[in-house]
Amino acid sequence: MAEAKGTPRWGMAIDLDRCTGCQACVVACKQENNVPFSSPEEAAYGREMAWIRVMAITEGEYPKVKTRYLPMLCQQCDNPPSVKVCPTGATYKNPEGIVGQIYPRCIGCRYCANACPYQVKDFNWYNWSGFRWPQEMRQSLNPDVSLRPRGVIEKCTFCHHRLQKARDQAAIEGRKVKSEGEYVPACVQSCPAQAMFFGDLNDPETTIAKLARSSRAFKMLDELGTEPKVIYLKEGEWSATPRE
Amino acid sequence: MRHLESRQALQDEDAVLFRPILRTGGQFYLVAAGLLAVALWGFYAFSQQLRYGLGVTGLNRPVYWGFYITNFVFFIGISHAGTLISAILRLCRAEWRRPITRMAETITVLVLFFGLGSIIMDLGRPDRALFVIPFLQYGRVQSPLVWDVMSISMYLTASTIYLYMPLIPDIALLRDRVTGWRRGFYRALSLGWTGSPRQHRHLEIAIAIMAVLVIPIAVSVHTVVSWVFAMTIQPMWHSTIFGPYFVAGAIFSGIAALIITMALIRKVYHLEDYLKPLHFNYLGILLLVMTMLWFYFTFAEYITTYYGSAPDEMAVFWEKLTGRYATFFWAMVLFDFVIPFTILAYNRTRRTISGTVVASLSVVIGMWLERFTIVVPTLVNPRLPWSRGVYFPTWVEISVTVGAFATFTLLYMLFTKFFPIVSIWEVREGRERGLREVEERIREYLPGPARPEKARVSPEPPLVR
Ligand code: SF4
Ligand code: SF4
Numbered sequence: 001m002a003e004a005k006g007t008p009r010w011g012m013a014i015d016l017d018r019c020t021g022c023q024a025c026v027v028a029c030k031q032e033n034n035v036p037f038s039s040p041e042e043a044a045y046g047r048e049m050a051w052i053r054v055m056a057i058t059e060g061e062y063p064k065v066k067t068r069y070l071p072m073l074c075q076q077c078d079n080p081p082s083v084k085v086c087p088t089g090a091t092y093k094n095p096e097g098i099v100g101q102i103y104p105r106c107i108g109c110r111y112c113a114n115a116c117p118y119q120v121k122d123f124n125w126y127n128w129s130g131f132r133w134p135q136e137m138r139q140s141l142n143p144d145v146s147l148r149p150r151g152v153i154e155k156c157t158f159c160h161h162r163l164q165k166a167r168d169q170a171a172i173e174g175r176k177v178k179s180e181g182e183y184v185p186a187c188v189q190s191c192p193a194q195a196m197f198f199g200d201l202n203d204p205e206t207t208i209a210k211l212a213r214s215s216r217a218f219k220m221l222d223e224l225g226t227e228p229k230v231i232y233l234k235e236g237e238w239s240a241t242p243r244e
Numbered sequence: 245m246r247h248l249e250s251r252q253a254l255q256d257e258d259a260v261l262f263r264p265i266l267r268t269g270g271q272f273y274l275v276a277a278g279l280l281a282v283a284l285w286g287f288y289a290f291s292q293q294l295r296y297g298l299g300v301t302g303l304n305r306p307v308y309w310g311f312y313i314t315n316f317v318f319f320i321g322i323s324h325a326g327t328l329i330s331a332i333l334r335l336c337r338a339e340w341r342r343p344i345t346r347m348a349e350t351i352t353v354l355v356l357f358f359g360l361g362s363i364i365m366d367l368g369r370p371d372r373a374l375f376v377i378p379f380l381q382y383g384r385v386q387s388p389l390v391w392d393v394m395s396i397s398m399y400l401t402a403s404t405i406y407l408y409m410p411l412i413p414d415i416a417l418l419r420d421r422v423t424g425w426r427r428g429f430y431r432a433l434s435l436g437w438t439g440s441p442r443q444h445r446h447l448e449i450a451i452a453i454m455a456v457l458v459i460p461i462a463v464s465v466h467t468v469v470s471w472v473f474a475m476t477i478q479p480m481w482h483s484t485i486f487g488p489y490f491v492a493g494a495i496f497s498g499i500a501a502l503i504i505t506m507a508l509i510r511k512v513y514h515l516e517d518y519l520k521p522l523h524f525n526y527l528g529i530l531l532l533v534m535t536m537l538w539f540y541f542t543f544a545e546y547i548t549t550y551y552g553s554a555p556d557e558m559a560v561f562w563e564k565l566t567g568r569y570a571t572f573f574w575a576m577v578l579f580d581f582v583i584p585f586t587i588l589a590y591n592r593t594r595r596t597i598s599g600t601v602v603a604s605l606s607v608v609i610g611m612w613l614e615r616f617t618i619v620v621p622t623l624v625n626p627r628l629p630w631s632r633g634v635y636f637p638t639w640v641e642i643s644v645t646v647g648a649f650a651t652f653t654l655l656y657m658l659f660t661k662f663f664p665i666v667s668i669w670e671v672r673e674g675r676e677r678g679l680r681e682v683e684e685r686i687r688e689y690l691p692g693p694a695r696p697e698k699a700r701v702s703p704e705p706p707l708v709r
Contacts, residue, residue, distance in 0.1 A: 221628070
């Protein structure tokens with residue numbers, strides 16, 4: 001694939017018709033980003049942390065039930081409600097459209113988490129980085145991603161550190177980051193069903209740009225005007241929000 | 245000579261106002277010790293939170309805000325008791341305000357610390373609280389939370405000045421009555437007040453300016469508090485009515501808190517002569533108006549949601565009316581409208597002190613519930629169906645809340661031990677100048693020459709020195 005023209009706009013596409021709900025992306029993300037694990041009690045309390053979650057959606061009435069899976073992560077909104085309200089600018093949108101999080105600046109007010117319509121921001125309830133990280137597991141920490149202190153919000157950054165690496169490499173070679181294939185988040189890389197795609201939405205030639213134009217494409221809660229850069233693909237009507 | 249005698253008589257008449265400062269009984273220490281114990285328990289709970297993090301609270305994903313934010317909105321609401329009501333009454337030249345302005349203003353200044361405190365306690369990183377300062381630190385003026393910080397600190401400053409200025413003549417009175425270290429204390433605080441006509445004139449101008457200034461600031465404070473919620477797009481938060489709705493609710497709970505405070509002070513310090521049933525009655529009428537206004541706003545808010553019938557809004561709507569938060573919701577309606585309205589609408593119950601106090605207690609409880617039913621049910625019912633939440637506070641949040649109330653009461657008690665809780669000079673001024681002024685004013689309203697007796701009125705020297 002060619003070099004990116006102009007400023008890229010990184011986006012992701014997830015094909016729900018391909019997703020098997022295997023959770024590989026969840027594991028890959030936790031490993032890649034040093035996301036803390038939690039005990040079953042904490043998880044039951046709504047304190048488990050994951051930057052990407054596979055949501056199970058059950059449709060229909062017994063005996064005609066159908067379960068579908070939907071990986072949910074920060075939608076990297078172009079018009080992010082979370083960024084608008086942050087009092088310190090700890091969450092911000094960078095020129096390439098990635099919504100980032102500055103941990104040393106976050107005061108932990110959780111305003112952004114409440115303003116986000118997708119509930120994808122996690123809070124560090126406990127002190128993870130210190131004694132709670134078991135000795136055996138420290139070996140597997142990714143040195144490219146900082147551990148978050150207690151009391152701050154964290155979320156998916158589209159593996160921003162991978163973009164930085166790709167940028168450095170491209171700079172050495174005197175070019176720009178390729179619009180597809182060179183910079184890929186861990187979840188996309190790990191998906192065995194090849195249900196996830198990643199690339200520059202501004203480049204009409206990329207797979208993701210083509211998928212975004214497909215008739216199967218839709219955006220989650222599109223009506224809110226948050227302009228997500230995560231695009232879901234599904235045949236037929238989307239009804240992810242059944243109500244009791 | 246007659247003049248001097250009457251002055252002496254007046255001083256004796258107001259002796260009861262000096263008594264709490266000059267003498268402290270055993271009962272005071274007993275109550276203070278009890279409150280201190282509760283306050284310390286609250287501090288202990290908070291220290292646990294500082295040590296182990298917000299994990300010790302009942303908050304979770306997606307219910308990121310709970311008791312602390314409820315308390316924050318509630319305390320800021322109570323703060324509207326004072327400065328706003330006192331300023332409005334002053335500007336309207338309502339003569340009956342004289343014995344109650346100080347009590348009201350003191351509530352404001354003290355309770356604001358708890359409003360600010362609640363929000364700092366809610367932070368995951370309280371050590372970084374100062375990051376929100378705009379321009380100097382990272383504060384983003386686009387964030388509603390930063391509007392809050394700016395507006396509340398402005399309100400705190402203005403109401404502190406507004407409390408302090410009318411205190412100066414009273415501090416001067418105390419300076420001349422006490423001995424020892426306290427004399428020095430009051431001398432420093434009295435800023436060289438001698439009671440000269442010039443000083444009086446300046447003080448009155450300054451108070452009038454502050455009274456005009458604090459009203460828009462007070463309105464802005466609760467407006468931006470509501471905007472913290474309204475500026476998001478979450479169901480039943482994103483509402484244009486929230487600004488005035490919260491301001492009305494704030495004044496509502498503020499008046500109620502004021503009535504309760506007045507009744508307590510009246511009882512403890514034997515101020516039956518100063519705080520008469522008519523004061524309670526007048527404030528009761530104000531409270532009645534606010535009850536109806538509260539009902540109007542609540543009705544308007546819910547009926548528009550219901551007719552709009554957006555599914556996300558309706559999920560929250562039914563959660564409040566029939567779901568898990570129905571108890572809170574209907575208790576709120578009972579305490580905020582049914583009980584106070586029934587009591588206050590009848591002259592027979594409103595004209596008794598106990599009637600207005602019961603109504604006020606009900607309103608204070610109801611307004612806390614109102615804040616709670618605004619904050620939590622929305623968070624429990626986010627748009628996407630797979631992260632429904634539950635929220636139960638833990639002992640830490642409850643202890644901190646109770647501790648905050650105890651600390652507030654304790655600080656208020658201490659204040660009455662250092663400063664007269666009824667503005668002595670203003671009461672005297674009422675006796676000496678108010679009576680005449682009111683007569684003149686009424687004459688102006690009536691047909692005929694405006695001031696027939698003007699020539700006879702000679703400027704009298706102010707009695708307070
Ligand atoms: S999905 Fe939520 S956290 Fe992510 S950019 Fe959008 S509003 Fe912000
Ligand atoms: S929790 Fe952190 S990132 Fe979120 S709004 Fe508060 S300061 Fe900003």
